[in-house]
Amino acid sequence: MKKISQSRREFLTTTSKASLALGIGGSFIGSGLLSSCKTSQSNGNNPFRTGFEQAPLPYSYSALEPAIDARTMEIHHTKHAAGYAKNLNDAAVAEGVDRGKPVEDVLMNIKKYSEKMRNNAGGHYNHELFWKSMRAARTDNKPEGALLTALESKFNSFANFKSVFSDAAKTRFGSGWAWLILMKDKQLIVTSTPNQDNPLMPVAGTQGTPLLGLDVWEHAYYLKYQNKRADYVDNWWSLVNWDYVATRYETAMK
Structure with missing residues (x-):
């Protein structure tokens, strides 16, 4: 219990001091992440290049059951996320954005x-990352290799990392997201953002490279869980695609 309390205090302290990191954080994101984005647009394996069009869901609507039901996934992908993609493209045309560049470029500016x-x-952006960050449920679902080592080093244990991240998701007031991000100093940090903001944006309280994000808008869980967000968060852990998260981590660490 002592270790958990220490890591939670560290999370809160880091969040409250986020404004101190904005000046250097932005330059890290700009040089590191954008250089990673500057690969061929045809490179679908680049985890840091998000296009302006909605990608097909990488699994069936029912693939994440029972943690997330098929009807919720269908509505979430075809209505909510599709609406963001359409409105993004409308705004890009109206504001003269080059849609040949990655969405990350827009977010950081x-x-x-x-x-x-x-x-x-x-x-x-948040939803495109979210879909790829999940796969069919697995028992004892956890990362391996360098990512697991880094999480255990930063948060004392993988179980404690899950507790800190879950707290961020469960206590985010209103609609928003919980995040695992990589900071300028290559440290892993848990944070959260309101609405559809994310840590790539200079308006975010804490900036860094997103590795994993959890949608805690009610439309992500309400059909199955109603107001029980905590149950949704607890069940979601079985779905995390740690292979994809590890790819993002390893790429960002280079």
């Missing part, structure tokens, strides 16, 4: 754009 761009570029 979001202060230049409208509120419509902020909401929909964030919503599109």
